[in-house]
Amino acid sequence: MATAASTQEHFDTIVVGAGISGLYQLYKLRELGLKARIYEAGSNVGGVWYWNRYPGARCDSVGYTYQYWFSDELLSEWNWSERFPAQPETERYLNRVADKFDLRKDIVFNTRIEGAHFDEANGVWTVTTADGAKATAQFLVMATGGLSVPTNPTFPGQEGFKGTVFHTARWPKEPINFKGKRVGVIGTGATGIQVIQTIAPSVGHMTVFQRTPSYTIPIRNPKYTDQDRAAIRERYPELKHFVHETFSGFDFNPDPRSFYDLSPEERERFLQALWEDGSLKFWVGGFLEALTDKAANDEISEFVRKRIRARLKNPELAKKLTPTDYAFGTRRVPLENRYYEIYEQGNVDLVDLLETPIIRFVENGIETSAGVIELDIIVNATGFDAATGALTRLDLRGREGRLLRDVWSKGIHTWLGMTVHGFPNMFMTMAPMSPAAAFCNVPTCSQQQVDWITDCIKYVRDQGKQSIEPTADADDGWVRHHNEVANQTLVPKTRSWYTGANVEGKQQSLIAYIGGVGTYRNLCNNAKEGQYKDCVLA
Numbered sequence: 001m002a003t004a005a006s007t008q009e010h011f012d013t014i015v016v017g018a019g020i021s022g023l024y025q026l027y028k029l030r031e032l033g034l035k036a037r038i039y040e041a042g043s044n045v046g047g048v049w050y051w052n053r054y055p056g057a058r059c060d061s062v063g064y065t066y067q068y069w070f071s072d073e074l075l076s077e078w079n080w081s082e083r084f085p086a087q088p089e090t091e092r093y094l095n096r097v098a099d100k101f102d103l104r105k106d107i108v109f110n111t112r113i114e115g116a117h118f119d120e121a122n123g124v125w126t127v128t129t130a131d132g133a134k135a136t137a138q139f140l141v142m143a144t145g146g147l148s149v150p151t152n153p154t155f156p157g158q159e160g161f162k163g164t165v166f167h168t169a170r171w172p173k174e175p176i177n178f179k180g181k182r183v184g185v186i187g188t189g190a191t192g193i194q195v196i197q198t199i200a201p202s203v204g205h206m207t208v209f210q211r212t213p214s215y216t217i218p219i220r221n222p223k224y225t226d227q228d229r230a231a232i233r234e235r236y237p238e239l240k241h242f243v244h245e246t247f248s249g250f251d252f253n254p255d256p257r258s259f260y261d262l263s264p265e266e267r268e269r270f271l272q273a274l275w276e277d278g279s280l281k282f283w284v285g286g287f288l289e290a291l292t293d294k295a296a297n298d299e300i301s302e303f304v305r306k307r308i309r310a311r312l313k314n315p316e317l318a319k320k321l322t323p324t325d326y327a328f329g330t331r332r333v334p335l336e337n338r339y340y341e342i343y344e345q346g347n348v349d350l351v352d353l354l355e356t357p358i359i360r361f362v363e364n365g366i367e368t369s370a371g372v373i374e375l376d377i378i379v380n381a382t383g384f385d386a387a388t389g390a391l392t393r394l395d396l397r398g399r400e401g402r403l404l405r406d407v408w409s410k411g412i413h414t415w416l417g418m419t420v421h422g423f424p425n426m427f428m429t430m431a432p433m434s435p436a437a438a439f440c441n442v443p444t445c446s447q448q449q450v451d452w453i454t455d456c457i458k459y460v461r462d463q464g465k466q467s468i469e470p471t472a473d474a475d476d477g478w479v480r481h482h483n484e485v486a487n488q489t490l491v492p493k494t495r496s497w498y499t500g501a502n503v504e505g506k507q508q509s510l511i512a513y514i515g516g517v518g519t520y521r522n523l524c525n526n527a528k529e530g531q532y533k534d535c536v537l538a
């Protein structure tokens with residue numbers, strides 16, 4: 001493992017973050033023969049799979065599409081145990097990658113980067129760690145993650161609560177004993193649902209504080225046999241290419257037929273078959289009109305609502321847990337496992353915050369407009385400042401000392417979601433205006449972005465140049481295209497983390513490119529083949 005140097009070290013490239021993108025970026029930079037270093041705030045690799053170790057954390061992507069494709073040896077060695085691996089398995093996988101490719105020796109752990117400044121005179125980035133150490137590099141890759149800055153609710157009286165408060169994205173490594181405890185969970189997105197359905201059976205009593213119910217899909221998660229794994233491995237040579245050509249980075253595409261090519265009965269049968277797949281295929285592997293056409297979406301939304309209602313005996317509960325005021329698929333669709341049944345098991349209450357909002361936290365619990373609910377533990381499953389949060393909270397300054405936070409406060413702009421005008425030699429993964437920020441199976445897009453970034457760095461060096469930066473027009477063009485595509489869909493019409501609505505004061509615009517993973521990849525490839533003509537090389 002690398003250690004923070006006492007004297008200022010210089011690298012060809014500094015990477016911030018040792019998650020899925022950062023690890024692969026280090027591997028690729030080494031392949032180029034560059035001197036590279038990762039700084040990582042956590043004590044180990046894994047990024048989102050290091051921090052989000054709450055009970056029930058599980059990947060909603062099928063495991064064999066949620067992996068690296070660069071090493072046939074790794075692909076042949078690693079055995080996924082089930083279709084949707086739980087957090088410990090994915091974390092183990094990323095540790096295995098770090099060990100197998102000896103990545104740790106170039107990673108400094110327990111080191112948070114507070115700022116990075118571009119020095120125009122010398123053409124280098126200087127990064128500063130939380131304890132004031134500095135290092136410089138020609139290139140900077142912000143592999144800081146799209147979902148790495150948790151949002152905590154701010155209710156009056158929070159500091160006075162005498163029990164324990166956890167955020168799911170900062171979960172302790174030691175097991176928590178919930179036995180006999182009164183537990184409150186705030187939030188019913190993908191994370192809330194996983195944690196609620198997992199701990200509800202073992203707590204004394206649970207109160208779920210729900211503001212917006214989710215549309216969900218029941219997960220089908222068989223354990224794999226050796227035979228299953230052998231059959232899956234057969235597909236790897238084709239899959240490693242195919243995932244990059246799809247709409248959302250998985251191993252399937254939306255159906256080529258129009259919603260209106262089928263009769264209502266045929267549609268019902270088709271949707272039922274997708275439903276039984278028990279995966280996100282129902283969301284992004286069905287009709288594309290689900291995301292663009294209100295009438296088509298209404299029918300699909302009702303298909304899901306019917307199935308949620310059918311799970312609940314109590315009509316009052318069914319009403320509260322069934323979404324009716326937004327369109328299916330315009331917010332993240334969680335996979336669930338016996339989520340609805342837990343509300344009828346006897347020790348779980350649902351508080352609908354639209355009826356009885358939280359007034360304040362009190363010493364012994366949470367006070368809503370209906371009275372005090374006594375709690376020992378509060379779990380905030382309240383989400384993230386997605387895509388921008390990890391970048392805007394830093395003192396990240398490009399040319400003329402301009403702060404990215406200020407630049408984006410007037411309107412987020414990027415070129416291809418990977419670079420920003422005014423920030424030469426700075427690259428980002430999982431950043432705004434790329435599919436990776438929300439509408440992609442993360443490893444697919446993170447590998448595509450890292451490959452593109454690596455090629456771009458190689459090009460600059462091969463040309464004997466020092467720096468590359470998109471023009472202001474390049475950013476403008478990308479923002480225009482991003483918005484045009486976004487506005488053809490229903491997604492911006494719903495308030496969610498996809499539109500920045502979950503963070504006060506955040507830009508209200510679609511955070512991720514929704515033109516499709518394959519289309520985005522072609523646009524990135526065109527930029528490369530066109531020798532980055534939208535950029536200034538100096």
Ligand code: NA7
Pocket residue numbers: 147153154186187188189190191192209210211212332353381382383384497502
């Ligand atoms: P999400 O999807 O942003 O969900 C957060 C949940 O927390 C959601 O139900 C919110 O309600 C709720 N929330 C947030 N703040 C509050 C306050 N102040 N009061 C009450 N309820 C609140 O985050 P997740 O962690 O579940 O998922 C993020 C991604 O991680 C997910 O999409 C996967 O890709 C993995 P709201 O909807 O805002 O009404």
